[in-house]
């Protein structure tokens with residue numbers, strides 16, 4: 299080490315006379331050269347001594363015209379020596395990373411922090427943050443003060459979570475104090491779209507949409523779409539959402555869907571978030587019907603129940619039998635409506651059921667319609683239908699005594715009584731409320747298009763102006 303060599307030139311052990319200033323200067327230059335910027339306190343002492351002892355000799359040298367260059371060198375040495383003597387503490391920042399299986403203290407010790415300080419810092423940290431929540435790969439910025447060859451950890455900062463910043467400061471008494479700061483959260487309006495290949499989650503991930511948003515979308519559509527069966531290659535999704543985010547862009551907490559759409563085989567199935575005057579929130583399709591609407595109990599116009607669900611004497615077979623549906627007597631050719639939105643699972647001649655249509659609304663619920671005279675055009679397996687769409691016409695095909703609709707609700711594949719099953723009752727927007735809703739739709743569609751354009755403009759990256767302090771946006775209507 300350099301200061302071992304310097305030890306030999308410390309004042310008490312050096313004897314100089316007038317003839318030897320050059321030797322001293324040489325030693326001094328050697329000392330400076332070999333210690334580089336790691337200047338020890340010993341060295342500054344030595345520099346002092348050198349100057350003190352050498353000064354009269356240097357003076358004499360300056361007076362000697364023949365020794366001008368040496369004098370210049372001596373002046374340089376003096377300048378250098380005085381700058382060493384008055385050296386200011388140097389502040390440096392060092393980024394360290396928490397290795398897998400390493401403790402916080404160990405990380406600091408590996409970064410050349412003294413064991414005493416490392417454990418003091420670790421203990422201070424424990425008072426504001428659970429060490430077990432630290433993750434390998436965590437980056438920590440160390441502020442170090444260097445004076446001479448000694449280093450002191452004066453502060454450190456890191457962000458253990460997207461919304462948390464911890465700073466630990468060295469106090470005057472040498473102890474450490476840790477402070478946990480909450481980072482500001484911004485609300486960001488974001489738009490995304492994508493093709494659904496495989497799962498909706500996968501499509502969302504590819505488009506950079508948080509998983510929680512895709513989960514909310516799945517829940518919102520669960521009333522009418524069976525994601526296992528209804529999604530085909532080329533189907534797409536769109537979503538406009540409000541996402542609380544940390545300063546670094548990391549999503550924080552649950553975002554809110556403002557608008558979403560599934561485009562299944564070219565058919566757009568949108569939903570819009572609506573906030574009512576009383577603060578309640580619900581999602582509606584573009585016609586203003588709550589997506590949580592129930593199945594129609596009477597899926598045929600102007601019909602009367604001619605035979606209800608339950609045990610009855612069969613009109614043709616003549617013995618008592620469980621009637622698995624509800625019969626509605628109606629004139630031949632009366633339109634039959636889809637009781638709920640969903641996908642046509644069957645449209646075929648089905649034995650005693652005659653012309654039969656089955657619509658799947660979600661993974662648990664389906665409805666079936668029998669004895670039709672004919673199917674509506676477009677009603678084929680895989681077709682999307684909305685609640686109220688005409689799917690066929692009353693007839694008497696199959697085992698039937700006269701024109702009627704035999705209607706079944708199937709829950710988990712078993713017939714249930716459509717008159718008694720409990721279904722969520724959905725709201726329908728009408729009148730002035732519907733007008734406001736339609737205007738809101740236009741605004742949201744424009745915003746979605748503008749945000750998508752922004753995404754394109756920034757090389758497909760999501761981009762949105764933060765809307766601080768604003769509540770999640772949605773269409774606001776005055777009454778319910």
Ligand SMILES: [Zn+2]
Nearest residue numbers: 623624625704
């Ligand atoms: Zn029947």
